[in-house]
Amino acid sequence: MPPDPSSTSRAFSRRRALMLGGGALLGAVAGTSGVTLPAHARVAARGLARAFDAAAAKHGVPRDLLVAIGYAETRLNNYDEPSRTNGFGIMHLVKNSAHETLPEAAELTGRSESALKAEAGVNIDGAAAVLREYADDAGMSSGDRSDLGAWYPVVARYSGADESSVMRLYADAVYDALWTGVDKRGVVVDPTPVEPDRSGVASGPRILSSAVDYPGARWDSAHSSNYTSSNRPGSYPINYVVIHVMQGTYAGSISWFKNSSSNVSAHYCIRSSDGQITQMVRHSDIAWHAGNSYYNQRGIGIEHEGWFDEPEWYTEEMYRSSAALTRYICDQYGIPKTRDYIVGHNEVSSTPCPGQIWDWNKYIRYVNEDDEGEVVWDVVVDATSPDFSAGDSWDFSSWSDQKYGDEYGFNTPEPVSDPAWYSADLPQAGTYRIEAWYPANSGYNDRTPYVVAASGGNQSVHVNQRTGGGQWHRLGTFSFDGGYQQVVGVSRWTSGEGYVIADAVRISRLE
Template sequence: MLFSGSIRASAAHPSENGSSEPVYHPGPLYEQFEQAAKEFHVPLTILLAVSYAETHWQDHHGKPSELNGYGLMHLADNPTNHSLPEASQLLGIPENQLKNDVKQNIRGGAAVLAQRAKELNQGKLPQDLAKWYTAVAAYSGLSSKLTAKWYADEVYDLINHGAYRLVDGKDMFIRPTRVIPDKGIYADVKAVQAASTPDYPYANWVAASSSNYTAANRVADGNSINYVIIHTTEGSYSGTISWFQNPQAQVSSHYVVRSSDGEITQMVQNKDIAWHAGNWDYNVHSIGIEHEGYVSDPSWFTDAMYRASASLTRWLCDKYGIPKDRSHIIGHNQVPGSTHTDPGSGWDWNYYMSLVNQSSSSTEIVVDNSNTSRVSVSGNWALSSWNSQKYGADYYYTTPQAVSEPVWFKFNVPSSGSYSVYAWWPADPGYNSNTPYIIRTSSGNQTVYANQQAGGGKWNYLGTFNLPAGDQYIVGVSRWTSGTGYVIADAVKLVKN
């Protein structure tokens, strides 16, 4: 990505009693969105949400997505989306500049959004935020009304719930705005009933173009399914589904998993050969699972995505007798001859495999702050339910102090051995970028530092440790830190390896 993603604590912190909104410190990037929104009379919230849905406000060094889309606004040039040349024409700016110049890319996206809105509203721009829905769906450039609707639904979900991340140490954010979109022509769009149904019972079914896979009957033909191959889409969920429907794509995968909630869509029947591995022998003997996101940006890999994908992989392994190990559940980068790097270094293989291998006898223990019999806390920590990314009903917070006063989480560890430790916290720019987590291991205390300004609303991997058996306090959240901002203690999880 073009931006460093470096972090710092905000100078001011939000109130934790719900009486005020967070205090943000936007930088030049946010200001460029403001300027483009004003210039083209596009609501700032719409412009920010479209960009976040497409790229999480990341530029990816000017490299194209799988749909040949560029920059923060994903200006594209493919068989169904020509927003890049259109923006070039609207602004009188060369396409190469739109690909690589962040400010001009944002302006180009705003210009195309405004153009779509005018085309759908008799030459006028909507005055109501709810009525921009159809323009957002059209901006997607997706080939079917269903995927365009999914795209617009995601944008409006972001508007309703908000979003936040740090880019180059400055705040990028969408303040939550309650709005019920006017879906217009998309209101009654539903998935078309088809002859095929998903093999996996918890998936949607949207068929890939028959030009993008090889029809077969693999198990009956003696071609065993030996691998599950993990991919990253390098683009959006709805965009990937739309691309696999396009006969010119010449690529497909059996399943696609959404980042925000783990929704799964199957596009190729398990018996058929999807074109996903770049190696024919591996295509013949594998199932491909695409995960929404980008290799360079692990913020897309949410807990909901990990859990949904792992449940799918576990089901596939059980169905086809695939060993649940890293020799048979592999990344695209592990396929012989592959030039791809997905799912990338940000993919948490330890966590993923622990989820794949869970069973009725496996150990996964969660202790939330609300479990008073398993949490030790002093009166200098306060309770809050202000941040919606919390685990459970509330969480503890306090200010940093050079004192040993942690919140301790107690676990009944059934047997000594190796455990992966995860922590859940709500994130905010006013929280601490250097929160100490103390783990009581078999060989003594170890401390891991976590950035609570990011990674909110999901399980964050702290590391793998040898833990002693017994019912005792295992993980503490300390307030002794050089960082500024509130220290949060919410929930902790152990997973037996």
């Protein structure tokens, strides 16, 4: 028989409801459309545009080319922290064992490296000086310098890559920005159909599809000193996929993994613009990506182009391409397609990677997308249903308009066994898809555990309830026996912070 719903506490605390709702109310006000940029932001935008104009005029480098390089490198962000390859500023002036545009810029401009790192205008001027130096080295005349297409070999050299295939990846990204145009942070480049002169940059070796583990990927090997040769899964089982964001560009990361002194690598790199995938380490070998030997030995590392705090890098193309790759890896090695096995770098090492912008709910949904059969039966259980049960410690709220039904449960995270359970009378044994619905708020838990009581034993799926509210989120597909049973629980036992929310689940039988 279903649990008696009268045993569930419905005591509602207005104080706790206000605590739950306050953050969302502030967010709604802050997100109101039509807000005018503050004066200091407008001044900064004008200053950035003027900095590009001044550097271009001073050094005889096309202004639109300078902007396109800055856009391809950082989306015109003057980041406070260096990139993975120790690059700085909007123009990503670099100082590492293989590439030294930062000290080159300091020598050419007479400005200190610290100023070139920190001041946007100085950084842009330094990059323009380096580009002009490269143009002079290439013997470009004043006529050549007025031709955007003729700068292609100079841009390729600015990448710092040793191999022509990687140089082309970088330069092509810059010229793509010229083709599509730029309108960012008050800096505008109109779309310009430039035909680059690639004759000065060799096309690189032909990439053999037989070299890759994932069909459709291109192969470009990391340097052999940056990973450990092995014989996985014989030597170690492959149990995890580890998600990273590069803090840099696609071409830059590929180049860095090929640098013998970088001591880092990943199995795959994925490009933001179109989801192109480059494999750099074979599955059988151990890439050095996790900062954790256990996860290095047992994981596949996937790097994604972009920076933690710039949403523009996180494209639909990259998400879908990466999800298809992860799905393939999980199917190949029997890895469950859940958040306990598809993890962020920050979950296995002390790092912010892949950052707060990464949309885990969408990503896991995409990873599981092709696993569906036809839905032949389903049921929704919410916090007002007689098939929902929770102990006296749980409170209930109707505050959020993202809720599924009339109200939802909430509780504080504690290391106790006190879950809220959703039960259902499953028509027969088989495969069921489990989805969760919840309201989202910055005060809710970023790692809420959903405990799926599958026939083979409980499986935990952690969900970030701070984002993606008011919609169904796939927890995965699981095997169940038939009959009435507890199907999914929301646990309080989590290392995450904020209230855990128990709203609704949808249980669907698949054939």
